[in-house]
Amino acid sequence: MIALYVVIGVLVVLLILVVLNFNSLVRLRNQTQNAWSQIDVQLKRRHDLIPNLVETAKGYMAHERETLEAVTNARNLAQGAIGKGIDAQAKAEGELGGALSRLLAVAENYPDLKANQNFLALQEELTSTENKIAFSRQFYNDSILRYNNKIQMFPSSVIAAMTGFKAGEFFEIEVGTEREAPKVSFA
Template identity: 55%
Template sequence: MTMLVVLAVLAVLAAFWAVGIYNGLVTARNAFKNAFAQIDVQLTRRYDLIPNLVEVAKAYLKHERETLEAVTRARAAAVSGLAAAKAAPGDAAAMSQLGSAETGLAGALSRLMMVAESYPDLKANQNMMQLTEELTSTENRIAFARQAYNDSVMAYNNKREVFPSNIVAGMFNFAPAALLEIDEPAKRGAPKVAF
């Protein structure tokens, strides 16, 4: 009889242990999804600023149509990448698609800003100065949100992979989450927005 009681107590303790690990994994997964939602907010803000920037620049950059079209195409690709990532935050393919699209958009914006440097009237335009300031501020917010997301993903993946959590994670199919990797400004050249 005492053996049955001991086994019942051990079974209850094991159940509480598994529930605790499961809840910790769910909490960590929800944390990185919430962190991605913050990236979504900032990227959407940036995508909303870009058409205004292009419109202001159009009047001055009549001979730079290719540059403006490249920015528009890169923005469309980034919006598509964000939609895919929103559908599956942490999914490796979606994060890779978003990271590539963001790298392309940053390059196109950088080219636009370099071209804009050649047009003193555009640099002095009040709307252009305000938009570039907002874009710079948004870029900083994106960097902070991306760091928070990547930290949350690392915490989730660590929790998912360490023993004994990996046993529960395997039983309940907790998939690994992917980082959002975008070329660093030093590598890709940050958009110059000084006017």
């Protein structure tokens, strides 16, 4: 009789452990998905800001038609790359980022533009959006790390293997371009 109770007790404890671990696996996976969608939100925000920025800058920098067009084109390409896989999207977004920083660098030569309230507000929004993209990527990677740790560590690793949880992928950016601190040359 006692043996039966012990067996039942052990089974109940095991069941509770399984349920708790399963639930925290689900919670962590949902968090990674939510974090991923946050990146998309911020990328979309950047796309939305650009037409406004180009429109404002146009009036002041008529001579920089090429730079402005480059930004508009890069933005359209980036928008077209949505849904074509992480690699294509990351590449297009990287090019858009480059075109944008060229535009803002050129804008330094136009004091009138830099004094424009609208432009300043847009510039603040754009800076912040760049930061938000970086931070949402950072949070995505943090969540993936937590999720992967959970999947690979005992005892949740057993439950993850049985119920088919798969380790998530980190959002890596091309090493050597974005990671490196910007170099200033005085040549």
